[in-house]
Amino acid sequence: MKNLTDHKKGNTCRVASIEGDNRFISRISSMGIAIGSSVDILQNTFGMPMLLYAHDTLVALSKKEAGKIKVDKEGSEQ
Structure with a gap:
């Protein structure tokens, strides 16, 4: 499991966990980024x-915000 910021453009990842206070988690979730959801990095x-x-x-997320999101790369390679 890596931070979202560790992945490159074109990767598709699945959100494993989100760190931060309730306000941050609520804001991120309202944008469609929740545990278990798929995220494409553009x-x-x-x-x-x-x-x-x-x-x-x-x-659009700052690197600081994206660093609070832990993901697993989808597909056969990890």
Whole structure:
């Protein structure tokens, strides 16, 4: 299990856990990022926010926020 920030553009990951206070977890969940959900990484460029696609929603997260989300890479390779 790695942080979301450890994965590259084009990867699809499944959310394993979310760290943070209730406010953060509630906000992230309302954007479609919840434990067990699938997330496509559209951008993970140095100095830029991460762009994610989850549940038909495009989401931009800071690296700090994305670092609180633990994921497992989907597919045969991990």
